[in-house]
Amino acid sequence: MPTVADLLEPLRRGEARALGRAISWMENGHPGARELMAQLWPHLGRAAVIGITGSPGAGKSTLTDRLARVLLAEGQKVGILAVDPTSPFSGGAILGDRIRMQRIAAEPGIFIRSMATRGALGGLARATQDAIDLLDAAGFDTVIVETVGVGQDEVDVVSCVQTCCVVLVPGMGDEIQAIKAGIMEVADLFIINKADREGADQVEREVEAMKSLAMPQGWDPPVLRTMAQQGEGIPELLAKFREHGVWLREHGGLARKARERARLRFDSLLAEAAVRRVRAQAGPERLEAALQGIADRSLDPYSAVAGILGEV
Amino acid sequence: MPTVADLLEPLRRGEARALGRAISWMENGHPGARELMAQLWPHLGRAAVIGITGSPGAGKSTLTDRLARVLLAEGQKVGILAVDPTSPFSGGAILGDRIRMQRIAAEPGIFIRSMATRGALGGLARATQDAIDLLDAAGFDTVIVETVGVGQDEVDVVSCVQTCCVVLVPGMGDEIQAIKAGIMEVADLFIINKADREGADQVEREVEAMKSLAMPQGWDPPVLRTMAQQGEGIPELLAKFREHGVWLREHGGLARKARERARLRFDSLLAEAAVRRVRAQAGPERLEAALQGIADRSLDPYSAVAGILGEV
Numbered sequence: 062m063p064t065v066a067d068l069l070e071p072l073r074r075g076e077a078r079a080l081g082r083a084i085s086w087m088e089n090g091h092p093g094a095r096e097l098m099a100q101l102w103p104h105l106g107r108a109a110v111i112g113i114t115g116s117p118g119a120g121k122s123t124l125t126d127r128l129a130r131v132l133l134a135e136g137q138k139v140g141i142l143a144v145d146p147t148s149p150f151s152g153g154a155i156l157g158d159r160i161r162m163q164r165i166a167a168e169p170g171i172f173i174r175s176m177a178t179r180g181a182l183g184g185l186a187r188a189t190q191d192a193i194d195l196l197d198a199a200g201f202d203t204v205i206v207e208t209v210g211v212g213q214d215e216v217d218v219v220s221c222v223q224t225c226c227v228v229l230v231p232g233m234g235d236e237i238q239a240i241k242a243g244i245m246e247v248a249d250l251f252i253i254n255k256a257d258r259e260g261a262d263q264v265e266r267e268v269e270a271m272k273s274l275a276m277p278q279g280w281d282p283p284v285l286r287t288m289a290q291q292g293e294g295i296p297e298l299l300a301k302f303r304e305h306g307v308w309l310r311e312h313g314g315l316a317r318k319a320r321e322r323a324r325l326r327f328d329s330l331l332a333e334a335a336v337r338r339v340r341a342q343a344g345p346e347r348l349e350a351a352l353q354g355i356a357d358r359s360l361d362p363y364s365a366v367a368g369i370l371g372e373v
Numbered sequence: 374m375p376t377v378a379d380l381l382e383p384l385r386r387g388e389a390r391a392l393g394r395a396i397s398w399m400e401n402g403h404p405g406a407r408e409l410m411a412q413l414w415p416h417l418g419r420a421a422v423i424g425i426t427g428s429p430g431a432g433k434s435t436l437t438d439r440l441a442r443v444l445l446a447e448g449q450k451v452g453i454l455a456v457d458p459t460s461p462f463s464g465g466a467i468l469g470d471r472i473r474m475q476r477i478a479a480e481p482g483i484f485i486r487s488m489a490t491r492g493a494l495g496g497l498a499r500a501t502q503d504a505i506d507l508l509d510a511a512g513f514d515t516v517i518v519e520t521v522g523v524g525q526d527e528v529d530v531v532s533c534v535q536t537c538c539v540v541l542v543p544g545m546g547d548e549i550q551a552i553k554a555g556i557m558e559v560a561d562l563f564i565i566n567k568a569d570r571e572g573a574d575q576v577e578r579e580v581e582a583m584k585s586l587a588m589p590q591g592w593d594p595p596v597l598r599t600m601a602q603q604g605e606g607i608p609e610l611l612a613k614f615r616e617h618g619v620w621l622r623e624h625g626g627l628a629r630k631a632r633e634r635a636r637l638r639f640d641s642l643l644a645e646a647a648v649r650r651v652r653a654q655a656g657p658e659r660l661e662a663a664l665q666g667i668a669d670r671s672l673d674p675y676s677a678v679a680g681i682l683g684e685v
Binding site: 334 | 406635638660670673675
């Protein structure tokens, strides 16, 4: 097993193996996670981070690919984090493998990782944030975070990246569009992908209508059209992403986002640590007895928890 | 403000106002939540609970409606919990309201509630479980839990209901189908909705292929076809739901599900309580200082949390 010292240098050089290992440490709450993050902490804050979120079928993976290729061509190192149960990277073994083939994989300058920490309490958003920092420390210029944007974890993930892009697509019906309601407020850019499809004008009208209802916050999220499959609109997307970055820097937005990110991680890590402590103090027998009591209906869960906390 | 004693009787009689209030107590961690649940605990375990999960646009809301109508016609009282950011009940104000009109609403014998506890740590699945219990205690015969089935919370919600139905739909593409990968393992029934659309046979073949790869677990999840809009296939769905209920009772499945449910709630409530305690012990000043240190990069989040826990 490598130590923190073993990981530190290869990680800072951007070696994929060290990066993969370090991300796993963060996901699993490895004892070395804290020391590693403390060592890397002074080296962070250089990478640009873009979030791509949208419904299944909206073309997020293709957009991510195309964006990554343009950045690669500029000589950048690009990290991709797929926080998405529908993503080819993290998706089901059966259908996922078939699709994965089509995507950019082990090209030099690219690091791809799927984030899927089932069962970690609030840990997905926190672990993704950790992974962004690790990629940053490893010298990646841009990190693209791809997520389906449904569920609190997913919203948390993209709500605190530098620029959050919401991908919409024409003709997917009211229900598909309604999915965006929770994420409208965190959108910095709207992308209408598959823009050659019928209904693109209508989607744009709906987005503009929603925007007009929102409170003005200084930055007016632009609505872009792309055809990711054909590569159209990607340079424009990149330009807007950079424009937004400049705007953030000039208007104190980076500090605000840093604070949101800090809160997300602190709350999540504090929760994880608090639970670990209480469970350790209670011990497995008491925890098991409480669980059994709830299951056989001799004890209600609220009283069970109050009992455990009263005793430790 | 009502007391536990004020709520108890109207709630047991199934009054919507008392139910709504009690569910809010559970969502918000109201001080009366524990006492109320303790009082109701002996009266639980009678309601049948069905989960309906699937992608946006799969027709979950329509299926839920139709199912509820059939049960109503049998003289049942039906509770519907919409745990779904795309649901007309919980969805965005703009598009949501338009769709909501079309759905069964305040019919006698129906109680509908959207569950959306943003920011509650792991609280959504737990609060939904509490709401199921409240409906159970209030004399509802069947509770239908509708969720988009993406994200850990949503999977947690349906993974421990009595019968979990996964709704698929023809022709929504590989990516849409891949969404199901995470939820395949918890499916008790597969429903191919909009079965008159082209591609129904292919979806069925894909489901059968996935099933053949899964470990046999005694219950072989059937694949049903419905056209919810036209009401077709709903009686068959109901029959399979009941068949599964009988199977669970005869094969110890109810005890297993009760244990999963107990674990979900216990873990979640313990986490909520542990975090409340640590935060209270640390005090707002110390928490704020840690947060500020992370945001301005003078302190890494792991060390910040270790510091707080070391002091309290």
